[in-house]
Structure formats: structure tokens, C-alpha cells
Amino acid sequence: MFTGLIEALGTVRGRKEEAGGVVLEVSDPQAGPSLQLGESVAVNGACLTVVNAAGDAFSFQLGPETLARTNLGNVRLGDRVNLERALRVGDRLGGHWVQGHIDGVATITSRLREGDFEIVTFDCSRELTRQMVPKGSVAVDGVSLTLVDVVDHGFTVMLIPHTLSVTTLGFRTVNDRVNVETDILAKYAAKALLAPR
Numbered sequence: 001m002f003t004g005l006i007e008a009l010g011t012v013r014g015r016k017e018e019a020g021g022v023v024l025e026v027s028d029p030q031a032g033p034s035l036q037l038g039e040s041v042a043v044n045g046a047c048l049t050v051v052n053a054a055g056d057a058f059s060f061q062l063g064p065e066t067l068a069r070t071n072l073g074n075v076r077l078g079d080r081v082n083l084e085r086a087l088r089v090g091d092r093l094g095g096h097w098v099q100g101h102i103d104g105v106a107t108i109t110s111r112l113r114e115g116d117f118e119i120v121t122f123d124c125s126r127e128l129t130r131q132m133v134p135k136g137s138v139a140v141d142g143v144s145l146t147l148v149d150v151v152d153h154g155f156t157v158m159l160i161p162h163t164l165s166v167t168t169l170g171f172r173t174v175n176d177r178v179n180v181e182t183d184i185l186a187k188y189a190a191k192a193l194l195a196p197r
Contacts, residue, residue, distance in 0.1 A: 002098040004056060005097040007030070007083055007084050012078060014077070021061055026060070028079060037050055041085055041143045042100045043060065048066070093146075104124060105178065105180060106122035109157075117158055118164060120169070122156070140179070141179050
């Protein structure tokens with residue numbers, strides 16, 4: 001379980017194809033030295049398991065489901081990724097409940113600057129927007145955000161200067177694909193409402 005509050009921006013240092021998947025190596029001097037083998041880390045919002053750790057570098061195995069459902073299959077050497085370690089019992093919950101289970105991807109369609117803030121609009125499937133409401137929560141590349149507007153095939157958020165400076169959302173551009181996780185409560189509500197009676 002995570003909160004959607006990004007702790008560090010890691011750098012992709014290695015990418016190796018393996019049978020059916022990919023081994024992704026990331027480095028970060030802040031998070032790396034304290035990570036343990038088997039620990040869960042959200043990478044661009046996707047919950048991954050540390051399979052190797054040495055110094056400031058650590059690796060994850062990406063299986064077919066992760067590669068198909070997230071933007072991690074497209075990362076290249078030198079790319080930056082959002083990192084968050086799993087929530088510990090007793091930690092403050094400053095964002096919202098984020099599972100690290102990506103529901104799908106969205107594409108940035110516009111960025112509009114308003115002073116130090118930015119309004120960012122995304123295009124995505126109706127399957128995702130069915131689980132969103134204005135002023136509700138969504139995780140985009142693992143970042144806990146408040147929805148401004150929701151339409152059939154997209155949504156809008158406003159990014160504050162802090163988010164722009166410490167997450168990948170500060171330098172993502174139009175047509176970039178981002179990971180989306182809808183709110184867990186919305187998923188259960190949608191399931192209950194759409195269940196056959």
C-alpha cells in the first residue's frame with residue numbers, strides 16, 4: 001500500500017530482456033542504499049519487488065502483465081521515474097490509499113500554464129473515467145492528485161509547483177503516456193453498481 005506522495009526521482013540505469021519480461025535497473029542515492037531485497041516500491045505508480053540491491057542501484061523484474069498494462073515497457077536508459085516506498089503501519093497518510101495496481105494508461109493531450117500552476121488534461125478509456133468523480137482522487141504515474149474535471153474519455157488535474165518540481169509530471173509532454181490507478185473505493189462502488197441483479 002502507498003500514499004501517492006513521491007519520495008524520489010530515480011534514473012533508469014539498465015534494461016535487460018529476459019524470457020517473457022524485462023529486468024529494470026534504477027538508481028537513486030537517496031532511496032537506494034536503504035532498500036532491502038524483496039521490498040515493495042512503487043515505480044511510476046506500479047508496485048514492484050526489489051530483486052537486487054547494491055549501493056544506490058536496485059532492480060525489478062517486469063512481467064508480461066506489467067509490460068502490457070503500464071508505461072514501464074517503454075522506459076529507456078536515462079529516463080526518470082517516480083519512486084515511493086511502501087507505507088509502514090503508523091505512517092501519516094498524506095495522499096490517498098494507493099495500491100500500486102495500475103488500471104491502465106492515459107495520454108497527455110494538453111498542458112496549460114496558470115502562473116506557477118499547470119492544468120493538465122489526459123485522454124483515457126471510459127473504463128477508467130467510470131471510476132472517477134470531480135474532486136475525487138486519482139494516482140497518475142504514482143502521484144496522488146485531485147481530479148478537477150472528468151468527461152467520458154478523459155480527465156483534468158491541476159499541478160502545484162511542488163509536484164511540478166519533484167515528480168515526472170513536471171517534465172512530461174503532450175502525447176506522453178502515464179500510468180493511472182483509480183481510487184480503490186470507486187472501484188468497489190462501480191463493481192457493486194454494475195453487477196448483474
